[in-house]
Amino acid sequence: MSPPDTACELAEAIRAGRVSALDATRACLERIAALDGTLHCFLHVCAERATARAKQVDHAVASGKNPGRLAGVPVAIKDNIAVKGVTTTCGSKMLSDFRSMYDAHVIERLERNGAVIVGKTNLDEFSMGSSSENSAFGPTHNPWDPSRVPGGSSGGSAGAVAAGMVPVALGTDTGGSIRQPASYCGVVGVKPTYGRVSRHGLVSYGSSLDQIGTITRNVRDAALLLEVIAGHDVRDATCDLREVPAYVDDISGDVCSLKIGVCRELLGDGLDAQVRGAIQKAISRFTDAGATVVAVTLPHARYATACYYLVATAEASSNLARFTGVHYGHRATQSKSIEELYENARGRNLGAEVKRRILLGTFALSSGYYDQFYRKASKVRRLITQDFDRAFEKADVILTPVAPTTAFPIGEKVNDPLSMYLSDVYTIPANLAGVCAASIPCGFDKSGLPIGLQITAPAFAEQTLLTAANAFEQRTDFHRRTPSLDHAA
Amino acid sequence: MADHVDNATVRHVAKLARIRINDDEVSAIADHLTKILDYVAVLNEVDPSSVEPENLSLRSVASLRADVACASWSSERALENTPDKHAGFIRVPKVLDQGST
Numbered sequence: 001m002s003p004p005d006t007a008c009e010l011a012e013a014i015r016a017g018r019v020s021a022l023d024a025t026r027a028c029l030e031r032i033a034a035l036d037g038t039l040h041c042f043l044h045v046c047a048e049r050a051t052a053r054a055k056q057v058d059h060a061v062a063s064g065k066n067p068g069r070l071a072g073v074p075v076a077i078k079d080n081i082a083v084k085g086v087t088t089t090c091g092s093k094m095l096s097d098f099r100s101m102y103d104a105h106v107i108e109r110l111e112r113n114g115a116v117i118v119g120k121t122n123l124d125e126f127s128m129g130s131s132s133e134n135s136a137f138g139p140t141h142n143p144w145d146p147s148r149v150p151g152g153s154s155g156g157s158a159g160a161v162a163a164g165m166v167p168v169a170l171g172t173d174t175g176g177s178i179r180q181p182a183s184y185c186g187v188v189g190v191k192p193t194y195g196r197v198s199r200h201g202l203v204s205y206g207s208s209l210d211q212i213g214t215i216t217r218n219v220r221d222a223a224l225l226l227e228v229i230a231g232h233d234v235r236d237a238t239c240d241l242r243e244v245p246a247y248v249d250d251i252s253g254d255v256c257s258l259k260i261g262v263c264r265e266l267l268g269d270g271l272d273a274q275v276r277g278a279i280q281k282a283i284s285r286f287t288d289a290g291a292t293v294v295a296v297t298l299p300h301a302r303y304a305t306a307c308y309y310l311v312a313t314a315e316a317s318s319n320l321a322r323f324t325g326v327h328y329g330h331r332a333t334q335s336k337s338i339e340e341l342y343e344n345a346r347g348r349n350l351g352a353e354v355k356r357r358i359l360l361g362t363f364a365l366s367s368g369y370y371d372q373f374y375r376k377a378s379k380v381r382r383l384i385t386q387d388f389d390r391a392f393e394k395a396d397v398i399l400t401p402v403a404p405t406t407a408f409p410i411g412e413k414v415n416d417p418l419s420m421y422l423s424d425v426y427t428i429p430a431n432l433a434g435v436c437a438a439s440i441p442c443g444f445d446k447s448g449l450p451i452g453l454q455i456t457a458p459a460f461a462e463q464t465l466l467t468a469a470n471a472f473e474q475r476t477d478f479h480r481r482t483p484s485l486d487h488a489a
Numbered sequence: 490m491a492d493h494v495d496n497a498t499v500r501h502v503a504k505l506a507r508i509r510i511n512d513d514e515v516s517a518i519a520d521h522l523t524k525i526l527d528y529v530a531v532l533n534e535v536d537p538s539s540v541e542p543e544n545l546s547l548r549s550v551a552s553l554r555a556d557v558a559c560a561s562w563s564s565e566r567a568l569e570n571t572p573d574k575h576a577g578f579i580r581v582p583k584v585l586d587q588g589s590t
Contacts, residue, residue, distance in 0.1 A: 098570050207546055235554075300535065302531075303531060303534075306528060306532050317506060327568075327579065328572070329572070337584075338582055347511075350508065355510070355518070358508065359506055359518060362506040377532065379538075381542070381543040417521060
């Protein structure tokens with residue numbers, strides 16, 4: 001009998017001694033070995049570390065101890081999050097040999113709760129991309145159709161969960177990097193509120209936007225994983241002091257009194273007709289369950305993508321200044337001066353998209369342009385935040401698409417970065433406003449590719465977000481469907 | 490806002506960002522930056538003069554930790570990933586001319 005495929009059930013079975021953590025870990029490692037040659041979700045599999053860890057969990061169970069809420073649950077980690085003794089490459093040639101010297105806060109939390117880290121997943125270099133094609137180590141393929149992208153930048157994590165290689169994974173979301181791949185791969189992706197989860201040990205991209213979150217097969221697992229990783233950490237000054245609610249215990253509520261905000265202007269131009277149809281059906285499912293629809297408006301949401309590409313790149317130009325190959329990373333040989341050393345190391349080891357974003361950000365911050373670009377964008381960001389404040393006076397959650405289309409073919413947008421940026425048009429506003437949002441499976445297009453529904457809730461209203469998502473999931477079976485993977489086995 | 494970014498500007502910005510770019514990359518980057526600046530010009534439709542800039546990172550200063558000294562890494566450990574080091578130091582090309590020391 002194969003181990004249960006959700007984290008909640010698996011941890012329970014392992015704690016009860018019905019399944020061994022070692023068997024569960026081995027089953028994952030075997031599936032990764034069988035499928036990853038085709039899908040390339042992983043940059044590094046830590047089989048030995050995982051096996052040793054699983055044995056510890058089994059030993060704890062045998063000695064009558066409780067190994068924790070994620071007892072023996074295999075977890076995949078996006079490769080921009082530090083795991084001690086394991087490489088953290090960020091999908092970049094610059095860091096291909098970089099070995100983390102400490103664990104990120106979220107890794108400490110996971111392992112303290114009995115989780116087993118099985119490997120590091122592929123991503124767009126330094127999380128800069130929406131397709132996982134910008135990895136220096138080659139693209140990840142979508143388990144539903146390997147000729148298509150899994151989305152990005154957390155494409156490896158979303159693909160690994162969708163393909164059943166692991167029950168759950170961590171990703172990071174700066175402009176949609178958890179939700180968009182979750183949508184393209186038919187899994188559940190949650191971007192928590194800015195400040196809900198410590199970023200100690202996460203390689204920074206856009207520090208006022210970045211957030212670590214979860215990728216899972218169902219909402220209950222997302223609640224469990226979030227409950228474990230959320231909460232205050234003194235090592236991240238942006239991490240909030242608020243207590244973490246018991247998400248798992250309280251997600252089963254009904255949605256009779258829930259007010260669903262629907263924003264008509266986000267269901268118009270540029271949205272694929274099949275995606276629009278699936279979103280409209282999803283809204284009906286909520287009203288069938290007793291929820292009330294209220295019209296809300298986010299008048300500045302149409303400026304979010306422009307705003308984001310100034311704010312995020314400006315922050316990136318500063319954050320990525322540390323990658324010079326001097327303290328760590330690839331040293332540029334044959335450089336005569338320190339300036340030449342920096343320029344050569346960065347010129348040779350950073351990819352094209354990363355260079356473009358650093359240059360755009362440097363330009364937006366440079367003398368004479370700061371007010372015109374960065375300051376202006378930061379003010380528009382305030383207007384977007386105020387739009388959400390007003391919308392949430394009327395509605396408890398807002399329903400929108402996650403992405404304008406389903407997964408696109410590999411190679412289709414690589415030569416047109418602007419069109420790639422526009423695939424994040426629905427997800428970016430939540431990062432700018434710092435609110436929480438999730439992508440949950442809500443249908444399939446005619447080609448059998450998954451469609452995601454985005455649910456957005458106010459800052460620190462993860463409980464409302466997860467309850468709404470769970471109520472929808474209980475009334476549908478989209479999350480139960482799995483890709484055939486005949487092509488990969 | 491719709492500025493045209495020329496090759497000289499790209500070279501200047503690349504210098505500021507300490508990134509060497511090849512001659513054959515320059516016009517492609519200039520073209521890309523011009524396109525993006527054209528796109529972000531949509532922000533000109535908005536008048537945000539009544540509001541202050543938003544930065545979420547500044548919201549939670551209440552959670553700053555106490556300024557207390559605590560254990561740190563040894564220099565050996567801190568330099569584990571350093572590609573070129575000698576006796577606990579990072580080796581780099583000469584910063585000063587020998588004549589000027």
